[in-house]
Amino acid sequence: EIVDPQKTAFLLRKAWTLYSVTPLYRFRRARLRDYARLLGAFIAAEKQKGLAVEVGVELDIKVAVSSLADLRGSEQDQAAVLVQLSLRSQASSRNSEDKLVWSGWFCSVYGDDLSENVPEDFTCLPLFLTHGAESYTSMVGRWFQKTFDCCFRRLAISPLNLSWMVAMWAGCKLDRAASAVELVFSVPRLSQPLDISYAIHPEDAKALWDTVQKTPGEITQEEVDVFMDCLYAHFHRHFRIHLSAAKLVKVSTAVASAHCDGIVKILHSQYLSGVLMLLTELAISQIQ
Amino acid sequence: HIATSLPLPSERDHLRPRIDLVVFMIDIKSKYSLKNVETSLAHVDASFFLGKVCFLVTGVGRVNACSIETNAICKLGEAYCSPMLFCELELEGVRVATAQRLLRMLQICAGYIPGVSALSFVSLMRNSDDD
Numbered sequence: 001e002i003v004d005p006q007k008t009a010f011l012l013r014k015a016w017t018l019y020s021v022t023p024l025y026r027f028r029r030a031r032l033r034d035y036a037r038l039l040g041a042f043i044a045a046e047k048q049k050g051l052a053v054e055v056g057v058e059l060d061i062k063v064a065v066s067s068l069a070d071l072r073g074s075e076q077d078q079a080a081v082l083v084q085l086s087l088r089s090q091a092s093s094r095n096s097e098d099k100l101v102w103s104g105w106f107c108s109v110y111g112d113d114l115s116e117n118v119p120e121d122f123t124c125l126p127l128f129l130t131h132g133a134e135s136y137t138s139m140v141g142r143w144f145q146k147t148f149d150c151c152f153r154r155l156a157i158s159p160l161n162l163s164w165m166v167a168m169w170a171g172c173k174l175d176r177a178a179s180a181v182e183l184v185f186s187v188p189r190l191s192q193p194l195d196i197s198y199a200i201h202p203e204d205a206k207a208l209w210d211t212v213q214k215t216p217g218e219i220t221q222e223e224v225d226v227f228m229d230c231l232y233a234h235f236h237r238h239f240r241i242h243l244s245a246a247k248l249v250k251v252s253t254a255v256a257s258a259h260c261d262g263i264v265k266i267l268h269s270q271y272l273s274g275v276l277m278l279l280t281e282l283a284i285s286q287i288q
Numbered sequence: 289h290i291a292t293s294l295p296l297p298s299e300r301d302h303l304r305p306r307i308d309l310v311v312f313m314i315d316i317k318s319k320y321s322l323k324n325v326e327t328s329l330a331h332v333d334a335s336f337f338l339g340k341v342c343f344l345v346t347g348v349g350r351v352n353a354c355s356i357e358t359n360a361i362c363k364l365g366e367a368y369c370s371p372m373l374f375c376e377l378e379l380e381g382v383r384v385a386t387a388q389r390l391l392r393m394l395q396i397c398a399g400y401i402p403g404v405s406a407l408s409f410v411s412l413m414r415n416s417d418d419d
Contacts, residue, residue, distance in 0.1 A: 157352070188317075232319075
């Protein structure tokens with residue numbers, strides 16, 4: 001269980017872009033400082049080559065690579081690895097702090113399905129989350145691919161998986177007043193794109209889920225289907241629109257929100273482990 | 289003949305030719321299409337399920353737009369003892385190949401291929417289950 005809320009505070013309320021990563025070859029946790037230095041040199045070299053493609057993307061970058069010991073699921077999981085890119089401060093060193101411009105972290109929460117089946121020299125951290133400009137992500141990704149022979153792919157989330165997420169998260173018990181449960185649908189094949197946003201009072205959503213779920217702690221596909229069918233039926237009764245024919249593109253609850261392009265925001269530390277476990281599972285199924 | 293759901297309107301019954309094959313199309317991106325097919329199935333006479341019904345699942349090329357669980361679809365095919373074809377309409381090659389398969393099936397169901405009847409489809413289904 002992920003316990004220390006201070007260490008994980010940086011994760012919350014940020015939009016993270018998701019990637020799946022194949023196992024890293026000969027990744028040594030003892031060499032994190034070396035890796036930071038090498039990545040910094042790589043980025044400087046990219047600057048020399050004139051590869052700064054975005055306006056406002058500075059390349060006088062300081063790199064920090066650290067290990068997050070508690071960010072994992074089981075003992076079999078590798079501890080998470082955090083990479084941070086900061087802008088070296090130009091002003092005098094007394095009062096200025098380096099400005100964090102990009103963060104990315106690799107993690108595995110209950111990723112045993114993958115780690116059980118890889119040979120010795122490979123480190124399994126199948127989920128990669130980034131926050132910051134795409135150009136930095138691209139540089140960091142290229143360095144990791146070059147150095148550890150791994151492969152990154154954007155992790156898209158299907159409507160099927162989004163409905164699992166909203167069912168799971170809407171059912172979570174929260175102490176404070178929660179925000180609405182929102183589902184956003186995109187209607188296909190229209191001359192002008194149409195988005196439908198369906199907001200449900202969180203207590204109503206939780207009450208509905210509680211009547212559907214039979215065994216606490218266990219969720220089946222049938223239960224998710226019944227939950228979603230109830231929401232669709234309610235909407236159809238009022239608006240005569242079949243949401244089941246539209247594409248579910250985003251779900252939002254007090255616990256977390258997720259977009260089909262593979263962007264998540266985790267809002268509550270209490271269920272961090274559960275959210276990361278689900279995302280790890282998605283990453284692994286994309287790899288395999 | 290194309291219909292969005294069953295039953296077909298009874299006004300045109302006398303003008304309609306014999307129906308040799310019913311293809312139910314399920315779009316994997318639309319849960320609604322599955323529900324629609326499930327309700328329409330109830331309006332099909334039982335004799336059709338001896339090889340004159342098949343399911344065509346479209347949109348399978350885009351795994352990330354999937355709204356229906358593949359398990360649920362396969363169970364439907366098993367429950368109605370009817371073959372299930374998967375295709376991606378947006379790819380021309382697959383579209384053409386699928387059309388050719390359906391045409392072949394239709395020829396058999398309409399009795400144009402001597403020595404092979406629609407019942408062969410049912411026995412083919414059972415064999416793959418035993419494997």
